[in-house]
Amino acid sequence: MKKLMILTWIFILSACSNQVKEDFSLTEHIPENAEIILISPDLKSFVTSLNDNGFLNNSDFHFKNNLKKELGFLPYLNLRNETAIAFSNLKDESFSYSLITKRDSALIPLDSIPNKSIENLKEGSLEYKKINLEDFHFYLKETGNMVLITNSKNKLHIKDNSSKSLHSERFKEVYKAADPNKNSVFINHKFGILNSVIGETGSRSIQKITDWSVVELDVDPSEIKANGISLFDNLIDLPGVLRRSKPGVAETTRVCPSEFISLYAFSFDQPGEPVVPQNGQEADSTKIYTPDLLEHIQEIARVNLPEGSSLVLNAIEIETAKEQLAGTGEQVEEFRGKPVLRLIKKPDIQLALSNMVEIPALNYYTILDHFIIFAPEIEILQKHISSFLNSNSISEQAYFKDMMNSISSESSMLLITRNSAFTERLTAGQTSSSFQLNRNSLTMLQFIMEKDFAHIHAYFSNSEDNSQNSSGPEQFSSVKLDAPLATRPYFFKNHKTDQFDIAVQDEQNRLHLFSNKGNLFWRKELDSKITSDIYQVDLFKNGNQQLAFSTGYNLEVLDRNGNRVKPFPISFNQPLTQPVSVFDYDNNRNYRFVLTQNNRLYMVGPKGKGIKGFQFEKAGSQIAMPPKHIRLGTKDYILVPEKSGRLNILSRQGEIRVPISESIQFSDNQWYGYRDKFVSTAPQGNLLEISQQGQISKKNLDLAENNRLVAGNDLLVYLNENQLSINEKTAELDFGLYTNPQLFEIQGRSLIAITDLQTHKVYLFNSDAELLEGFPVYGNSQVDIANADLDRRLELIVQGEENEIIMYKL
Template sequence: MSVFACSKKQETDFNIIDHIPNDSEAIILTSDIHQFIETLNNNNFIKESEFGLKTELSKQLKFTQFLNFKSETSINLSNISSKPLVFSIITRKDSGLVRLDSIQNKSVETFKEEGIELQRIVLENNKFFLYETGSTSIISNSKSKILDIANERNLLNSDAFRSALNASDPNKTSIILRNSAFQRSLAFFENFNFPGFNNFAEWSSLDLDIYASEIKVNGISLSGTNKNFLDIFSDIEPREIEISKVCPEDFLTFYSFSFDSDKLKSNLKNISKDSIKRDFPEILNNIREVATIKLKTGKLFVFNAIEIETSKENLAGMGQEVEKYRNIPIFELEDPSIFKDLIPELMHIEETRFYGILDHFIIFSKNKDLIKETIADFQNSNTIAGKSYYSDLISSLSSESSMLMVSRLPELYESIKNSSNSEKLNFRKNSLAAFQIIKEDNFAHLHGIFSNSSDKSVNGNGAKQIATFKLESPTSSTPFFFKNHLTDQMDISVQDEDNMLYLISNKGTIFWKKKLESQITSPVFQVDLFKNGNKQLAFSTGYHLEILDRNGNTVKPFPVKFNDPLTQPLAVLDYDNNRTYRFVLAQGKKVYMLGPKGKSIKGFDFENAKSEIVKAPKHIRLGNKDYILIAEKSGRLNILSRQGSIRVPVNENFNYSENEWYGNEEKFISSGSDSNLISVTQSGAVSRKNLEFADNHRLVANDDLLVYLNENELSINEKKIALDFGLYTDPQLFEIGKRSLIAITDLQAQKVYVFEKNAELLPGFPVFGTSKVDIANADLDSRLELLVRGDENEILLYKL
């Protein structure tokens, strides 16, 4: 098309490039100006936001609604940072360009100046000047600009600009930028610790794709005749940028670039023509990527190592370990300034006092707590790389970059906006912008995307750590939720290695701590002895049955003390869910059933087993029938009625595994030590199914779910999930409302997994944890919370 021709044609030919002012800072090229403006106005961010450039352009170009553009048009903007903004519009001459018939308030004045005939036109109080020559119409809000163009004064004559113009796509709206004109953007790029924008390139050409919730740009930057920033990347191969794998989801910005120590030193020497040799620390010879991350609470500086063991050797002697957090050593550098201003042409780097290593990334910061937070986010899979809204955004870019900059726009805007600033930028939650540079020869490919999606599904309700609580001593038990009848929320209880039992609010306030004589040996049950909604804690220790109220006081007539040790954990039965509790304990062969007042229940006839009891007595309800199961060391299984008589005679003995008995599909099920799943009907018929269980298999079930872990394979109603090899806790099954969740913790990798009953892993998992878990709705919103031990004296609270 002639609009993109580079050579000057006859005066009668229409050629935009012959009329562009030399001081133009941004040139918008479009084949349909009205469609372009409509598309801009339909973008939800532009439509819902107010900012200076939008306001000024809307004011200055309001008159275009009265003009009938039929061909290629350029809008040339000068003095963008000033008011009023100066523009010129170049389009093909057409007798129907200005239609005055339908406009009431109008005036047209034709006059001559400097030998040039032009018109001053006012349409509905919008004034502009019009000059026509040959096949070209030129419009501007500046008479002097019109006269310069008409007299061929101060016109743009740049080979780099022509190259940028030729690179634009004639089928799209494009914008060509003079990089040096955007010095005021430097303040914004400082949020990325990026110093190179002021000398970035001479001209950049960007093709625009504008949608309701996205704006995409693709194009090139050209260096021109002078050496500049982009030449730093000459002969450095673009690589996949991986910093998102360790970048916390709640970051403000990150900026990363591909790194090659030898080539970078050579390029810097050529650009600066500096004879002084620049020395890099040896570790940089083994680095493929350098990045900086800005968070609300500080900054991180990151190396992505080619071979992490080599990098560890390079770092040896540069500092010493000062702390271990979640099994990750944190080191303090002897020289905090060793990396300060390492490559000032590419990145602003502060002093970095501490560092830790995550996978093949080395994380530096002057703030040790910031490294801890990053470790926690990494272990909890709470990095931006794991979020679908980020992967969707980044999929629009090339897989390899010389440089990549990404920002969370709502959070960044909140952190930098000035209270006196009248701008209103309406970002949707999880709005992101990414800008990618890929160096090639004497130019660079540019790719950018701004996503402001209104899709609520991108908001992500994945697991997120919301609190951490520290105890004075290491925990000795799994923390659990305890109902607070005063707030209708859940408090947290846990015991430490000093036998201290705590009750803590879900905000971290310690209500009380109570020293017990020994460790708790059973689950801690919530009971309501007085049937008034006030909950108590019931549990067994070595010799005692204890019940404490929510203030930590012993409920009389408890504790019940035994002369000999209890050999099985406490079981609490509530046959009809009417809070008429039965507390069942075992000593060797003997069974005790106590009522709410601590007295033996009369009418329960099963007092002694034939051999030692090997599992806690278990209450199972099938249909409308209650059963009490007592397993003996001999392999005998007693299935009793409420009164303690044999209700289901079982004529076989079993080689028990460590798993309990459960009710499932109207049968009693458990597993044997011989690889078999055992089923017993309510009439006593026994069947076995060989599931090739390993010796350490674990099983849990309810009425309609059968879950078992066999080596590294988790089965949920026969749906198989291959887990990493590790050391796993018994799977746990939680029934909350109509929802069933399965939790399991890899103690070796310190990862907690939670699955739906359809075997789907919940969003945001695995997360960091070192124990079994408890799951409940612990606060007043509808989302669930998960409680787990973190470090040895740490309790973690997650929201699912």
């Protein structure tokens, strides 16, 4: 199988040949069982270009070693004329070859080869030589103006026995069509050499559509391109859709996950073309049968994923196609807002498609945009859905777009393989192959059908791996809980590994800690829902991390094993009316836990005792939001807003540090430190700024009442209806139901995240209000971002389904 694949890459992706010259004919000596024929005007240069290709030069596999073993003597030869090499018996462990070129007295420079032997032999009228050059052995026969070199003595008799030479009229046609100045590879499809490889994709049509092909090659260090034609002998064997329709645009790549193995697609310009004979009629009969569902289909594809295979139908009238599917399935789940149905009455499309693709079991289906996707397992459909919603389909990848720029936009048939996964599948259980494939290496083969022939375009790319500079986010894991999430997921540092784990609570009040690979460490029952963020603290200043948070009545601190840290919890008889705030004024781990009950504040230290000397214990009215610590320059401030409109700006000791005489109407936004001032918004559309001397200024930004704001030292972000402003640069969003924007300062850059809960989309912007490539992705909560596994890429976690955590690499 490996040798078949390599021939596909080296010789299918090859190029056109030389025409017959009056004084010398290569084709008279090509054996009838030739499977692949290479004809080159300059074979030495051709071999050099192949050796310069990084993939071919660096990879090591069994068939390549056999080629070196059999043809490693070529560098010793002076091949100064056009040369043909015909390969036979390629499916056998030991293949045979016939090298044919023009007779040349200087072909083998014996004087320059130290270890050599030549034995002249004669069998009847056949005279030939048996030659040993270094460790290479072959036979040589000279006849008239021709020399034949082969590793099979039987091939020496071809000129004397014309019945054993190649006499295909189709071969003669493609031979005449070849360019005499190009390297040419001719493929005899009768032997199924290409079909053996492409059959791994689920195709059943390659051998039916063509007899002989010839392709012209362009080899670069990181890629191979080929263009050519295929000729047909028996058009009745072609699938009807290919005989009666023009090529169409292949769109299935929009719903093909980027982690695919292979995709095999038929496209056509008119719906209703896939037809099959009815009641045994011939394929060209007018009595044909088209299943109702296929009357609305313009593309049929099989997608092979690591999870399994799927069948994709691209509908030109999706609503009509839905009507045809009505009553055939029952919904078993809704995955990320998309229904997944189990088929109770399978559509009668297998017979119509059986001569085109191998049909996977049709057990479940879903619909994405105008694509109907069938699969044997639900997990396969989930992969399609998540990739489509996350813009992680192959069509969204920059390296794929580069490849598609090299071929026609319309196809009759299109095959694409992700080479690293495809070679793993081909060589499963074998240990003798080592393919130096980059992560984004692709192979593409395209057929564009005409009346009695097809254009071929082929492309192999193994360009430098750019995975560290990913073109977008990539979902790499997800975790399902037994109950819906009650909080968003939080990253929590694992002091044993320096990586980050994931903490989340479900609606049964159980707190979970997972590894960043999704493995559960523990779950712990709590008295009620967590009401605050989950903070990371180091109470003992020894590097060991704890989780701190508030519930309805408690301040909890747990170690990383889920055990309570004494003297916590601190419990109250009356409920806490605001989430706990955690202050670390000087980043020296002298933590202050600030708890609120109506108009009272309690400040607790790391040992669970009240902080003496904190003067502010009681506000004049109910406290409106959690107390906030802000540092401006070298000064610390504690902000305590009251529902009466009073804003208390305190010192560490709880004394009024900045007197505010004016009553303020607060929005739901917290206060932040921004450019040496305190900022928030008012419900009436104003941006509020308070100086460190207590002066209030209002800037009318025409903000809607439900505006959202977050700020950093030099970054001001606010959402006004569907406009996200980042330092006065605006990004236009769709109208939706958005979470509060989040600001992350990480790895020397600022990232702004916001989630539309209505459309389940997570957006991530940089500080220039530019949406990061690959966003939005699927999500249903605020997010957390960290370098969770210590590679060079960040990780983002977010709620997916109601009981799911999704992990993305950025």
